[in-house]
Amino acid sequence: MQAPERQAESPFRGLYTEVHAFWLAGMSCDGCSIAVTGATNPSVEDLLTGALPGLPRIVLHHPVLDVDAGERFVSWYERAARGELGAPYVVIYEGSVPDEEVAAETGGYWSGMGVREVGGTRQPMPTAEWLRRLAPGAAAVIAIGTCATWGGIPAAIGNPTGAMSVMDFLGPEYRSALGLPVINIPGCSPVGDNFTETVAAILLFLQGLGPLPEFDELGRPAWLFRETVHRQCTRGGYYEEGVFADEYGDRECLVELGCWGPVVQCNITARGAINHLGGCMNVGGVCIGCTMPGFPDRFSPFYKAPPGSLLSSTQAKFYGALTRRLRRLTNLYMNRETEWDAAGRVPSGWGRVEEPSLPVRLVHTIYDRLRLRGAEPPGRTKPAERYAGGYEVPAVVARQRRQKR
Ligand code: SF4
Numbered sequence: 001m002q003a004p005e006r007q008a009e010s011p012f013r014g015l016y017t018e019v020h021a022f023w024l025a026g027m028s029c030d031g032c033s034i035a036v037t038g039a040t041n042p043s044v045e046d047l048l049t050g051a052l053p054g055l056p057r058i059v060l061h062h063p064v065l066d067v068d069a070g071e072r073f074v075s076w077y078e079r080a081a082r083g084e085l086g087a088p089y090v091v092i093y094e095g096s097v098p099d100e101e102v103a104a105e106t107g108g109y110w111s112g113m114g115v116r117e118v119g120g121t122r123q124p125m126p127t128a129e130w131l132r133r134l135a136p137g138a139a140a141v142i143a144i145g146t147c148a149t150w151g152g153i154p155a156a157i158g159n160p161t162g163a164m165s166v167m168d169f170l171g172p173e174y175r176s177a178l179g180l181p182v183i184n185i186p187g188c189s190p191v192g193d194n195f196t197e198t199v200a201a202i203l204l205f206l207q208g209l210g211p212l213p214e215f216d217e218l219g220r221p222a223w224l225f226r227e228t229v230h231r232q233c234t235r236g237g238y239y240e241e242g243v244f245a246d247e248y249g250d251r252e253c254l255v256e257l258g259c260w261g262p263v264v265q266c267n268i269t270a271r272g273a274i275n276h277l278g279g280c281m282n283v284g285g286v287c288i289g290c291t292m293p294g295f296p297d298r299f300s301p302f303y304k305a306p307p308g309s310l311l312s313s314t315q316a317k318f319y320g321a322l323t324r325r326l327r328r329l330t331n332l333y334m335n336r337e338t339e340w341d342a343a344g345r346v347p348s349g350w351g352r353v354e355e356p357s358l359p360v361r362l363v364h365t366i367y368d369r370l371r372l373r374g375a376e377p378p379g380r381t382k383p384a385e386r387y388a389g390g391y392e393v394p395a396v397v398a399r400q401r402r403q404k405r
């Protein structure tokens, strides 16, 4: 059960019953916090109560959710920064990290929590400074949401704050006490389950009960961000058949309304936003690329068809038209019992079903030949398969009777 990668290099040993989580908010809207409180697999409650087998209980220090306030709240951060906590901890950073040197030039600050002594006066402590102090001793630093992972909206071109991602702030050489670079869970806001599931996997690794989860070259949990939105989208079939929405509310593919899904890595269409429900295209919205490092500048203006989509959607319209028609033909055929073909009518009380025309029947005959090529046809066609004593299934007998008429 021991994970050799962890035991060889890590200062952490044994099974822990408690791990502290220090939440820091930089330039954020608190949307990531809200997304996480909606997680269900596992839920925040599962993590906080230690309900998951093998996992330690998380002691969460959160500027909004904590019941402690003021100096008592901040004292936990100070103990961790001084190395006096007596338990492992992780740092979770929400929002982008502002360049506090820019603010300091005018005697101000961008984002703070608690106070510190500066020139004999008590001044707000920048959360960037908390990050700088806490990161070296943390078992892991987790950037949550696109602002923390890639800078996001506060770091968009033209911003006055010099905002940056946690990875940009700590640099490529940064390694946590567990030997990990910054872990990035993007999304604006992120899928809450993506965060709690990753935390659970890291805690298992910390405990020595699981392997180091797989992260991609940008520190994203690989199993969550490997696929594009498009590959998992409920509207993907429409794209393939070349059918596109003209306006919001249509049920077809949204690419001509500005969807970037084919080139964006995100699992929201598969996992849903909360409790496997919702998620952008599932509820009619286009993908604006909010999980990507290029967001928002490289995806703007939003709600305008991406340049590459003209080529691919035109292609899809061309071959999709033929595919769609052939599928429709097969669909109609598969919507019939074999008995109905033998009887020459559909005994439905709900409406009249058109009988296939001669050319369509011919197509189906060819289709069936192809389908059965190299295979055995259904039914009891061989002597060894026949029922004993000459017995025949009544339906088969009835059909034979019909065919004789
Ligand atoms: S709506 Fe977007 S993600 Fe979904 S199929 Fe269309 S282009 Fe792909």
Ligand code: SF4
Residues within 6 Å of the ligand: 187, 188, 229, 264, 265, 266, 267, 268, 269, 280, 281, 286, 287, 288, 289, 290, 291, 292
């Ligand atoms: S589908 Fe696109 S806009 Fe929606 S969450 Fe994923 S990356 Fe963001």
